[in-house]
Amino acid sequence: MVDTKVDLAIARIDSYTVKRVSPTPPAKTGADASPTTTLSSQPASSWREGSTAALAKANSAPSSPRVTVPLRSTSRSRDTASFSLSLHHAISIAVLLLVLAFQLLAPRLPHELRQYFSSKPHWRVPSPEFTLRNPVLFHEPPTCPRPDQHVAFAGTFYTNTERSMNLAEQAKRVAAEFEFGPGNVRKAVKEFVREMDEGLQKEGTELSQIPTYVTAVPNGTEKGLYMAVDLGGTNFRVCSIQLHGNTTFSLTQSKVAIPHELMVAKTSKELFSFLAKQIENFLKAHHEDHYTATIKRRQTEGNIKEEEIFDLGFTFSFPVQQIGINKGVLMRWTKGFDIQETIGQDVCALLQKEIDELHLPVRVAALVNDTVGTLMARSYTSPGKTGTLLGAIFGTGTNGAYVEKLDKVSKLTQSKDAGDFDKSTGEMIVNTEWGSFDNSLRTLPNTPYDVELDAKSVNPGIQMFEKRVSGMFLGELLRIALVGLVKDPAIPLFKDENSSQNDVHSTTQIHEGSPIWKQWGIDTSFLSICAGDHSDGHRVIRQTLDKEYGISAVSAEDAEAVREIAFAVGRRAARLAAVAIGAIVLETGRLRSATASGTATTEDKEGVDPPRGTVDSSGRGEVAEEDVIDIGVDGSLVEFYPNFEEHIRQALREVEEIGEQGEKRIRIGIAKDGSGVGAALIALVAGRMTED
Numbered sequence: 001m002v003d004t005k006v007d008l009a010i011a012r013i014d015s016y017t018v019k020r021v022s023p024t025p026p027a028k029t030g031a032d033a034s035p036t037t038t039l040s041s042q043p044a045s046s047w048r049e050g051s052t053a054a055l056a057k058a059n060s061a062p063s064s065p066r067v068t069v070p071l072r073s074t075s076r077s078r079d080t081a082s083f084s085l086s087l088h089h090a091i092s093i094a095v096l097l098l099v100l101a102f103q104l105l106a107p108r109l110p111h112e113l114r115q116y117f118s119s120k121p122h123w124r125v126p127s128p129e130f131t132l133r134n135p136v137l138f139h140e141p142p143t144c145p146r147p148d149q150h151v152a153f154a155g156t157f158y159t160n161t162e163r164s165m166n167l168a169e170q171a172k173r174v175a176a177e178f179e180f181g182p183g184n185v186r187k188a189v190k191e192f193v194r195e196m197d198e199g200l201q202k203e204g205t206e207l208s209q210i211p212t213y214v215t216a217v218p219n220g221t222e223k224g225l226y227m228a229v230d231l232g233g234t235n236f237r238v239c240s241i242q243l244h245g246n247t248t249f250s251l252t253q254s255k256v257a258i259p260h261e262l263m264v265a266k267t268s269k270e271l272f273s274f275l276a277k278q279i280e281n282f283l284k285a286h287h288e289d290h291y292t293a294t295i296k297r298r299q300t301e302g303n304i305k306e307e308e309i310f311d312l313g314f315t316f317s318f319p320v321q322q323i324g325i326n327k328g329v330l331m332r333w334t335k336g337f338d339i340q341e342t343i344g345q346d347v348c349a350l351l352q353k354e355i356d357e358l359h360l361p362v363r364v365a366a367l368v369n370d371t372v373g374t375l376m377a378r379s380y381t382s383p384g385k386t387g388t389l390l391g392a393i394f395g396t397g398t399n400g401a402y403v404e405k406l407d408k409v410s411k412l413t414q415s416k417d418a419g420d421f422d423k424s425t426g427e428m429i430v431n432t433e434w435g436s437f438d439n440s441l442r443t444l445p446n447t448p449y450d451v452e453l454d455a456k457s458v459n460p461g462i463q464m465f466e467k468r469v470s471g472m473f474l475g476e477l478l479r480i481a482l483v484g485l486v487k488d489p490a491i492p493l494f495k496d497e498n499s500s501q502n503d504v505h506s507t508t509q510i511h512e513g514s515p516i517w518k519q520w521g522i523d524t525s526f527l528s529i530c531a532g533d534h535s536d537g538h539r540v541i542r543q544t545l546d547k548e549y550g551i552s553a554v555s556a557e558d559a560e561a562v563r564e565i566a567f568a569v570g571r572r573a574a575r576l577a578a579v580a581i582g583a584i585v586l587e588t589g590r591l592r593s594a595t596a597s598g599t600a601t602t603e604d605k606e607g608v609d610p611p612r613g614t615v616d617s618s619g620r621g622e623v624a625e626e627d628v629i630d631i632g633v634d635g636s637l638v639e640f641y642p643n644f645e646e647h648i649r650q651a652l653r654e655v656e657e658i659g660e661q662g663e664k665r666i667r668i669g670i671a672k673d674g675s676g677v678g679a680a681l682i683a684l685v686a687g688r689m690t691e692d
Contacts, residue, residue, distance in 0.1 A: 170491045171561035174481050175568035177447045180575045182654035188443040188576070189655055192583035195437060200430070201410050206440065208433040211412040212372050213325035215422040215429070217379035217387045217403065218681050220247035226687075227310045227362060228679035229279065229351075232317040232370075233335045234258055236275055238282040240310075241680040247381050249677060252286050254278075260336075268342040268350050276354035279312075279362060294361040304361055311365040311687035313679030315373065316347050324419030325686045328367040365686040366679070369431050371401040373678020378632020378671030380681055388630045390584050391671060391678075394577055394644075395635025397435065398470040402584050404430045434580050435466030444468060445572065449480045456519060465580075469573045471636050475522040477569050482562065483516060494551060494558055507553060514550035522549070525640070530566035532642040538563055573637070574647030581631060581648065581666075582655050590629045591662050623665050632671030639670065 192207075199209030223245040230237040239253040256278055262271045283291040294304045318337070320328035326348045333339065342350070352364045375391025382388055392400040406428045412418050421428070438444045439462055453476055454460050454467060467473045485493040494508045515521030526544060533540040538559035545551040545562070585591060637644055645668055652663045671678075 166490070167492050167557055167561055170485060170488075170493075171564045174485065175564045177449075178445070178565075178568035178572045180445055180572045182651075184443070184445070185575060185579060185582075185651050185654055186656065188438070188579040189583045189586065191438055191443045192434075192579055193587045196432070196583065196587050197408075199432075200404070200408050203411060206436050206438065208431070208436065209409075209411075210322065210431040210433060211409055211418075211421075212322065212369060212401065212429045212431050213419060213421045214366070214372060214376075214682055214685055215406070215425045215427055216685055217376055217429070218684065219387055220380050220382070221245050222380070222681070222684055224684065225310065226680035226683050227279075227312040228315065228368075228676050228683065229275070229312060230315040230317075230675040230679065231275065232315065232675065234263075236278055237676070238278055239676045239680065240282070240286060241677055243380070243680075243684070247383075249380070251673070251676060253676065254282050254285070263337045263339075265339050266341070268339060268345065269354070271339060271342075272350045272354045273357075275351060276358055276360070279355065280358050280360055283360065283362075291361070295359060298359055308361050310362045311683040312362050313366045313368045313373075313681070313683035313686075314348055314351060314364050315368040315370055315675040315679045317370065317675075320347065320367070322367060323417070325366050325421060325682075326364055327419055363687075365683040368675070368679040368682050369401065370675045370678070371399045372429055372431060373674030373676075373682065374632055374634045374671045375401050375403075375429065375674075375678070376681040376685075377674050377678040378630070378669060380677070381671070382630050382632065382667075382669055384625045384628050384630060384667075386626065386628060386630060388632050388671075389588065389590060390581065390631045391674065392577075392581065392631065392633045393635045393674075394469065394471075394633060394637040396470060396472045398466050398577070398635070399432065400434050400580055400584065401429055401431045402588065403427050404588065432580075432584075435463045435470070437465035437580070439464045444576075449477050449484075452480050453477055465576065469576050471524040473524075474527055474569055474573055475524040476520055478527060478566050479516060479520075479522040481565050481569075482522075485561075486510070486516075493561055494554070508555060508558060509552045511550035511552070516549055516551065524636070527566045527570045528641045530563045531570055533563065570641055570644070571647050574641075574644045575651040577637075577644075578648040578651035578655075582652050582658055585629060585662075585666065586655075586657055591658065591665070623667075627665050629666045631666060631668050633668055634671050634674060638668075 195205065195207040196209065199205040199207040222243050225240060225242050228239045228241065230239075234257060235255050236258055237253060237255045239251055241252075242250040244250070258271075258274070262274055265271055280291075290308070294308050297304050297308075314326075316328065318334055319331040321331055322328040327346055328348060330342050330345060330347050332343060348364045348367050355362050355364070371391055371393055373391075374393060375388055378391055379388035387403070390400055390402040392398070404427065406413065406423065406426050409428050409430065412421075412428065441464060444464055445468065450468060453473060454464070457467065468477075482493070485491045486495075494510055510516065526548075529544055530541055537556040541559040541563055542554040542556075545554045545559075648668070649663055649666075652658050652666065653660050
């Protein structure tokens with residue numbers, strides 16, 4: 001019976017504590033009393049701790065009835081207990097090793113096997129302190145289960161993601177709609193030449209071809225002091241220009257805002273007397289000696305000498321019908337002006353009347369268009385022996401003025417109403433007003449984006465060339481194209497299903513107030529940013545879209561799509577600009593013989609001192625000075641849009657009549673301040689015509 005109890009105690013040693021006590025003094029009942037072993041049912045977390053506690057209790061507890069084991073079985077019991085304790089040690093060590101092994105190998109087990117053990121344990125143990133989910137050495141805080149996800153990228157910002165071929169293809173499709181190939185360029189050049197000839201013969205044509213009554217251009221040798229005024233909007237500018245005779249000049253100027261009440265005055269006198277007063281203030285401030293001397297001479301002698309009078313060029317940027325070099329009738333006011341009495345009157349005469357009332361030594365010598373002024377300014381400052389053929393503006397608007405043979409301007413030479421002009425040079429500068437070229441769309445491209453822009457403009461059906469070339473409209477063309485893609489749910493422009501599709505680990509958002517939703521919301525300067533951004537991931541484009549256009553977390557793929565479309569819009573504008581330039585070069589016959597049909601200048605350029613330098617038209621080889629065809633340009637597109645000139649030159653080379661050799665002869669240079677310096681130079685030409 002004792003053996004059975006001892007075996008049972010060994011078998012269940014993990015649930016009960018064995019209490020071995022030392023032999024107690026034998027009871028007085030007999031000398032055969034033997035050492036006893038007491039079994040306790042008190043649970044413990046450790047067999048070693050339980051044995052120690054029981055031993056202490058047994059030694060201190062009072063005597064009580066015990067189950068005794070006869071002395072003859074003591075040796076066998078000790079052997080069995082020793083064996084059982086050794087076995088228990090081995091089992092405990094094995095379990096500990098298994099726990100450690102499981103902790104190390106669990107992360108590497110297949111997901112399904114780990115899930116099975118985690119959610120469906122197939123065995124349990126009584127102790128809450130030691131389970132498969134919560135072993136002593138593998139304790140983890142409770143966590144929510146993580147959903148399975150497929151990681152499409154690794155890294156931080158601007159990492160590569162899988163590109164959407166749909167967006168890339170759609171961007172290429174839209175860009176292709178703005179293609180204007182070699183065949184289109186050649187066809188448009190022929191149409192431009194046809195409209196040029198038509199406009200020289202009669203009024204009311206698409207290309208206006210307005211005679212300016214300016215019959216020569218400067219060559220850089222001119223000297224003298226001239227004045228210019230510019231009424232271009234809400235400001236009035238007064239300038240004096242000292243020409244040094246060596247292609248250089250010095251400019252002094254002042255500017256004043258026009259009071260609103262004068263912009264809507266009841267009479268012309270109110271406005272023009274204010275303008276004359278500003279001229280007087282300028283003379284007092286910057287040419288006091290000259291002004292004082294002439295006033296005194298007028299008071300004492302009654303008149304002043306001709307050489308003491310300043311010739312003035314009047315840049316008047318409102319629609320006028322020019323009937324002489326210093327005569328022009330106002331057709332209508334724009335830009336916030338509304339003085340009904342002035343319409344139909346000669347604006348030069350109105351200004352001269354108020355100047356004379358102040359007894360100023362100033363004569364309004366020329367009415368100036370700023371494009372003509374660009375031509376004059378370039379001709380004065382350009383290198384080489386020949387005069388400038390063309391002055392062109394590619395900025396907010398676009399226009400060109402060129403030197404034409406006088407006998408081809410038949411609508412002027414055969415008109416009975418034409419004003420006086422110098423016929424000795426055999427030439428006339430013509431203001432093309434080429435913004436209205438091909439309003440009938442015989443050769444101009446007409447994409448759905450062009451159609452929408454024109455329909456929503458303030459002047460639908462006209463200025464069709466300008467709406468495809470000038471800076472005022474290019475940004476809007478891009479905006480319309482982008483909005484079309486954004487509104488198509490099948491095209492992922494500025495759209496992400498989740499952040500894994502965006503290399504900035506977010507999703508793109510177009511804010512409600514973004515300018516992209518508003519007409520004229522994208523400025524053309526953004527096209528220049530797109531064309532010039534070669535940074536990794538087009539970060540400049542993305543930052544601009546975020547800061548200026550309210551489109552956040554733009555992906556590299558979005559930026560690439562925007563850049564491709566913007567580039568196509570800008571390139572088409574440059575190639576269309578080449579149509580106008582190429583047509584004028586061909587129509588004037590300059591490629592056939594530069595020396596035989598050179599531009600008439602105010603003076604012979606031979607012997608210019610200092611020398612004007614060598615000529616290199618495009619960096620691909622020198623061209624003889626007498627063969628250079630000089631073109632002056634101004635405006636933000638030619639100044640700031642990357643490679644705008646190169647796109648022009650590429651299109652020029654594609655015109656068969658020009659080709660690579662002809663393109664090399666064309667020199668394109670920047671001409672600044674046509675309304676200031678150019679106007680003064682026109683006054684110079686006009687003054688000499690008066691002397692003759």
